[in-house]
Amino acid sequence: MPQSMPNASISFPMLGDWSINPAPYFKVGPLTIHWYGVIIATGFLLAVLYCAHRAEEFGLTSDNVFDVILLGVPLGIICARIYFCAFHWDLFRDDPISVLYIWEGGLGMYGVIFGAVLATVIYCRWKKLSILAFLDMVVFGFIIGQTMGRWGNFMNREAFGYETDIFCKMGLTQNGVTYYVHPTFLYESLWNLVGFTFMHFWSKKHRRYDGQVLLVYLAWYGCGRMLIEGLRTDSLYLWGTDIRVSQLVSFILLLASAAILVYNGIKRRRDPMDLFVNRKRAALAVEIAAPEDAGEDPAQPDEPAGAGEPAPEEDRERDDG
Numbered sequence: 001m002p003q004s005m006p007n008a009s010i011s012f013p014m015l016g017d018w019s020i021n022p023a024p025y026f027k028v029g030p031l032t033i034h035w036y037g038v039i040i041a042t043g044f045l046l047a048v049l050y051c052a053h054r055a056e057e058f059g060l061t062s063d064n065v066f067d068v069i070l071l072g073v074p075l076g077i078i079c080a081r082i083y084f085c086a087f088h089w090d091l092f093r094d095d096p097i098s099v100l101y102i103w104e105g106g107l108g109m110y111g112v113i114f115g116a117v118l119a120t121v122i123y124c125r126w127k128k129l130s131i132l133a134f135l136d137m138v139v140f141g142f143i144i145g146q147t148m149g150r151w152g153n154f155m156n157r158e159a160f161g162y163e164t165d166i167f168c169k170m171g172l173t174q175n176g177v178t179y180y181v182h183p184t185f186l187y188e189s190l191w192n193l194v195g196f197t198f199m200h201f202w203s204k205k206h207r208r209y210d211g212q213v214l215l216v217y218l219a220w221y222g223c224g225r226m227l228i229e230g231l232r233t234d235s236l237y238l239w240g241t242d243i244r245v246s247q248l249v250s251f252i253l254l255l256a257s258a259a260i261l262v263y264n265g266i267k268r269r270r271d272p273m274d275l276f277v278n279r280k281r282a283a284l285a286v287e288i289a290a291p292e293d294a295g296e297d298p299a300q301p302d303e304p305a306g307a308g309e310p311a312p313e314e315d316r317e318r319d320d321g
Contacts, residue, residue, distance in 0.1 A: 043148025047141035059277030083111025
């Protein structure tokens with residue numbers, strides 16, 4: 001069974017006896033525009049708008065969001081390509097220059113995440129911002145992009161799973177042959193949507209320390225990706241083994257982040273006032289109050305009471321006599 005079937009008709013038997021066969025691209029004049037790119041761009045735009053909208057809640061500004069994108073996008077693409085090529089080197093060994101042909105596909109999601117984190121660290125060091133607070137905001141962009149991006153896989157008929165007879169199976173029909181497979185793109189998209197919804201509402205009232213949302217994201221995404229990756233037919237494998245790279249990375253991230261969350265929840269008492277946004281607000285309040293205090297003209301303690309007031313009438317008469 002092929003790992004990609006871009007011309008196959010798509011059906012979901014549980015939804016009835018019907019199928020669709022959307023073209024993976026459309027044309028605008030001489031330009032060929034792939035739906036995968038349109039969906040990825042839409043997810044990216046939604047992620048940026050969301051992060052810019054909530055930036056102040058993390059002690060940041062929308063300008064910080066736009067600035068880090070200039071560094072994060074190229075680094076994310078480079079790291080995603082390196083991640084993919086490192087575990088598929090047999091595809092590039094005979095023609096190393098083809099590593100640069102990113103338009104032919106071949107990017108790894110964990111490479112994107114690593115590149116974006118690296119860009120955030122560099123930018124925060126430069127601007128003297130809290131790295132963990134920034135990452136708490138950035139992971140919302142990750143999970144929005146991942147939720148949307150999997151529908152690009154749907155349009156390309158790729159990133160699906162093994163053949164199955166499960167109730168929610170997806171049918172792919174090509175050359176008169178139908179394969180029923182796990183719609184792993186749908187599993188991951190729905191998993192990320194649930195995670196985003198939870199993180200959105202939980203973070204507004206219950207975030208107690210910088211880096212907490214990052215840990216929740218890593219635990220949630222790591223758990224889902226670890227389970228779903230085991231169903232896919234197009235995984236990257238650790239050299240010379242049957243170990244799926246993304247599954248291994250997901251397992252490590254899940255264990256590490258869950259352990260830190262539990263430790264911080266049980267062993268350490270976190271004061272929300274230590275959040276970067278609250279420290280920044282407190283410093284701003286002191287800065288605003290300082291000029292007001294400096295402008296006050298308190299009474300001089302050495303000046304006797306009544307100084308400068310006219311003498312009582314009887315005293316003036318006594319002096320005149």
